[in-house]
Amino acid sequence: MDCRAFEERLDALVASQLSHDELRAAETHASSCRRCRELLEVVLGERDVLDATTREHLLASLLERTAGSACGRAREQLCAWVDGELQSTDAELVALHVDHCTGCAQLASALVALSTDLVALAEVEPDAKFVSDVLSETRALLARRVPLSARIRATWEQLLHRPRLAWEFATAGCFMLTLLCGLPFSPLRSMPQQALAVIQVNPASAIQATAQRAQPLVKEPLRQAWRSTGAPLITKSQRFADAWESEHPQSVAAWESLGVRARELREAVAGRNFAGASFTLQQMGGDLQALWNGLRVNREVEAPQAGAATTAEEEER
Amino acid sequence: MDLATLLQRCRGGDELAWEALVRQHQSRVYGVALHYVGNAEDARDVAQEIFVRIYKKLDSCSEASRFLPWMLRIARNACIDHIRRRRARPPRHDIPAQEMNDLASSAPGPEEQWREDSRKRLLHLAIQKLSELNREIILLKEIQGLSLEEIASMLDIPVGTVKSRSNRARLELARKVVALSGARYGAENAGS
Numbered sequence: 444m445d446c447r448a449f450e451e452r453l454d455a456l457v458a459s460q461l462s463h464d465e466l467r468a469a470e471t472h473a474s475s476c477r478r479c480r481e482l483l484e485v486v487l488g489e490r491d492v493l494d495a496t497t498r499e500h501l502l503a504s505l506l507e508r509t510a511g512s513a514c515g516r517a518r519e520q521l522c523a524w525v526d527g528e529l530q531s532t533d534a535e536l537v538a539l540h541v542d543h544c545t546g547c548a549q550l551a552s553a554l555v556a557l558s559t560d561l562v563a564l565a566e567v568e569p570d571a572k573f574v575s576d577v578l579s580e581t582r583a584l585l586a587r588r589v590p591l592s593a594r595i596r597a598t599w600e601q602l603l604h605r606p607r608l609a610w611e612f613a614t615a616g617c618f619m620l621t622l623l624c625g626l627p628f629s630p631l632r633s634m635p636q637q638a639l640a641v642i643q644v645n646p647a648s649a650i651q652a653t654a655q656r657a658q659p660l661v662k663e664p665l666r667q668a669w670r671s672t673g674a675p676l677i678t679k680s681q682r683f684a685d686a687w688e689s690e691h692p693q694s695v696a697a698w699e700s701l702g703v704r705a706r707e708l709r710e711a712v713a714g715r716n717f718a719g720a721s722f723t724l725q726q727m728g729g730d731l732q733a734l735w736n737g738l739r740v741n742r743e744v745e746a747p748q749a750g751a752a753t754t755a756e757e758e759e760r
Numbered sequence: 761m762d763l764a765t766l767l768q769r770c771r772g773g774d775e776l777a778w779e780a781l782v783r784q785h786q787s788r789v790y791g792v793a794l795h796y797v798g799n800a801e802d803a804r805d806v807a808q809e810i811f812v813r814i815y816k817k818l819d820s821c822s823e824a825s826r827f828l829p830w831m832l833r834i835a836r837n838a839c840i841d842h843i844r845r846r847r848a849r850p851p852r853h854d855i856p857a858q859e860m861n862d863l864a865s866s867a868p869g870p871e872e873q874w875r876e877d878s879r880k881r882l883l884h885l886a887i888q889k890l891s892e893l894n895r896e897i898i899l900l901k902e903i904q905g906l907s908l909e910e911i912a913s914m915l916d917i918p919v920g921t922v923k924s925r926s927n928r929a930r931l932e933l934a935r936k937v938v939a940l941s942g943a944r945y946g947a948e949n950a951g952s
C-alpha cells in the first residue's frame with residue numbers, strides 16, 4: 444500500500460470498516476511511513492498538530508480578522524477583575540483570557556501587587572532635622588499667637604477677679620452686650636449664636652448680677668439708642684457724639700474709637716474670624732473704660748437714681 | 761492624646777502640641793510632597809511650606825475627623841504652587857536621573873530591607889512617569905486613601921470621572937511598573 448492508497452482508506456480505517464487484509468496492509472504502511480502514521484494519529488485525535496505558540500498565533504490572527512484583539516477588552520475590566528467587582532460571566536471570561544495571555548497576566552499580577560505596595564508609600568520619613576526646621580519656621584508665628592490669646596484671657600481674668608473693677612466691668616459689659624446684640628447697627632443683632640460664641644469669655648451671669656448697679660449711669664444713652672430704630676447709623680452715632688462732646692469732653696475720643704472697633708468687630712464676625720473678634724472686643728473694653736472714666740468725672744456731682752428702670756437685658760427684648 | 765485635643769491646644773498656641781502634631785504628620789506630608797514634586801530636595805522645602813500653611817490656617821479646621829483631607833488639600837495646593845514656580849524656571853536636574861542616583865547610592869542594608877526599598881523606588885519612578893492627572897489620582901486615592909467623594913471635591917471633577925480615571929491610572933501604572941522592572945514586578949506575587 445502506498446501513501447495515496449492509505450489516505451483513501453483512512454476514513455474506513457478510523458471507522459473500523461476495512462477488511463482484514465486491507466487493515467494488515469494499512470498497518471504495515473503506517474509502521475514504515477512516518478507521515479501516514481502521524482496523519483492517522485491526528486485523525487484519531489491522539490496527536491496535537493500545533494504546538495502552544497503556533498496555536499496562540501493562529502488564534503491571535505484569527506481574532507484580528509474577526510472580533511479584534513481581546514486584550515483591550517480584558518484590560519478595560521482588569522482592575523475590576525482584580526478587585527473582585529466583576530459579574531461571574533465577565534470574571535470567567537477575563538480569567539480565561541488572562542490564563543492564556545502573558546501580557547494581561549503580567550498586568551493583572553502587577554495590579555494585585557500595587558494594591559498593597561502603594562499604601563506603603565503614604566508616609567515617607569524625612570530627615571531627623573525636619574521637625575526642628577519646621578518649628579523654627581513657625582516660631583515667629585507662634586510668638587504672635589501666644590501673647591494674643593494669653594492677653595485676651597489675662598484681661599478678662601483681671602476684670603473678673605478684681606472686685607474694684609467689677610462695677611466698671613459691668614458697665615462695659617452692658618454696653619458691649621448692647622453694642623453686640625441690641626442696637627440697630629449691631630454686628631450680632633441677627634446672629635445670637637455667634638454672639639454667644641464671641642462673648643463666651645465674658646461670663647454673662649457676672650454682668651447680670653452687677654447690671655442693676657450700673658444701670659442708672661448708662662440708662663439714658665441706651666434709651667436713646669434703643670428708641671431710634673430706623674435712624675441711619677451715621678446720624679445716630681453723630682448725635683451721640685455731639686451730645687457727649689458737650690457733656691463729656693473726655694469721652695469723645697473713646698466713643699469715636701468705639702465706633703471704629705464696632706465696624707471692625709462686625710467685619711470680623713461676618714468673616715467668622717472669632718480670634719480677631721475677641722481681640723477687637725478686648726480693645727473695645729479699653730475704650731469703654733475710658734468712656735466710663737469720662738462719664739464718671741461728669742456724673743460724680745449727680746446722685747444716680749437707682750432702680751428707676753428695667754435692666755438693659757430686659758430692654759433688649 | 762486624640763487629634764481633637766491636640767488641635768485645640770495648637771490653636772491656643774501650645775508649642776508642645778504643635779511639635780507633636782508636626783511629628784505625627786511629617787511623614788505623610790513629606791510623602792505627599794515627594795510624590796508631587798518628584799525629588800527629595802524640593803520635597804523637603806515644600807513639606808516645610810505645607811506645615812507653615814497648616815499652622816496659619818489651624819483656626820479653619822474645625823473638626824478633627826476632617827483633618828486628614830483638610831491637610832492633604834493644603835499640601836496639594838502648596839505642591840501645585842511649587843510646581844508652577846518651578847515651571848517658570850529651568851529644572852535643577854533631570855528627575856528620573858536623580859532617582860536612579862539615589863537608587864545606586866543607597867546604603868546596602870539587610871537584603872530584605874534593600875529589596876523593599878528598591879521596590880519602593882521602582883514604584884516612585886513609575887509614578888513620576890504617569891500623566892499629571894493620573895499621578896494625582898493614584899496619590900490621593902491609592903496612596904493616601906481618600907474617598908472618591910473627597911477627591912472629586914478636591915479636584916473639582918465628578919465622582920464618576922474619579923472612579924473611571926482611577927482604574928485607568930492604575931492600569932497605566934501597572935504597565936509602567938512591568939516595563940520598568942522587565943516584567944519582574946508582581947511576578948513573585950503571581951504564585952501566591
Ligand SMILES: [Zn+2]
Nearest residue numbers: 445446476479
Ligand atoms: Zn505513507
Ligand SMILES: [Zn+2]
Nearest residue numbers: 514517544547
Ligand atoms: Zn491579553
